[in-house]
Amino acid sequence: MAMEGDAQAYQHFLVAVTPHLRVLARRRCAEFGASASEAEDVVQEVLLAVHLKRGTWDTARPIGPWLAAIVRNRLIDSLRRRGRRTNVPIEDVAATLAADEQTDEGDERLSAETLLARLKEPQRDIVRSISLEGAGVRETAQRLKMSEGAVRVTLHRALKTLAAFYRSDNHENR
């Protein structure tokens, strides 16, 4: 399915899992006095970790414990970087992932906007084209006069760069 590179199946998976991550992130952020907008940053950071590390999921095993461990790891790290010592019990993460609470969509991400601005060309163009304008890889390649392969590689690098931005300094200027 999604692990074979089926973009649609993969998108379904990400869309399905995001509300759970959001509930979890908001609850944790509220507990540690962080704002709801920070919670959405945490959600995006966790999603990026899931994306970049999905090669470590052993497809012969259930995905639940893997996902719970990734979320727990990122959540702790992310909240700690925001200056709050914490510790998230894994049962808690697993329970919330299992429950199917729903909340409304997140709002515009200001800090993520500045992140985007910090990407170098052609990463920024490609990210804009696909995320904001909703173009596919092929369309983007035609528009930027690049090969599809180059667009794919650059997109992957851009996602890595975004994850690195989250891990480094983007929260000091709040």
Next chain:
Amino acid sequence: MKTDELIRLMAEDAPVRVRFGRQAFMALVAGTLAALALLLLSVGIRPNLGQALETARVLFKVAETLLFAILAARLVFLVGRPGASLKAAATMLLLPLVLLGAAIAAELFALPPDAWRRYLMGSHPVFCVVFVPLLALLPLAAFLIALKQAAPDDPGMAGAVAGLAASGIASAVYAWHCQDDSPLFLATWYGVATVVVTATGYMAGRRLLRW
């Protein structure tokens, strides 16, 4: 960027590029071959290996180090995966430990007490303690590179596991050269080398394997 826009980006990047199982396997093969090549190109295999293998001590040394290497390398495949439990695989490491204990007991029983020290020191203890970590360097580097792509829950632990597996491989390779065959020597000097490499792996992991 809104979260659903980020998801769209990630969906367009759907194909999985690095699968950790494959990476760890390639590190295992490359690291083992590198250690083997280093041994063959430097000190080589002991000349009388064929005969030596017929003695119980040599047979035990070769089998024991190989068993340890295999069981320790298995851990590497688990430690890079979030949420995977190491407990069962780590417990298996008790097997070579118990075997070693039994061999030491047998050796102490077979030897007169005034010979213990001579067998423990062997002929080249210093070379063993230096050369085994040297042989372990390349496998350790290979495992760390593979784990760098992975997502270990505990970076220090992951580095230590990489060090343990690398010293297992190095020991199994060095055993074909080493002419000190007593379990007393094995436990002491190979043991020191294993501790050194594992500690090195732990420190390297803490620095390098955070994600």
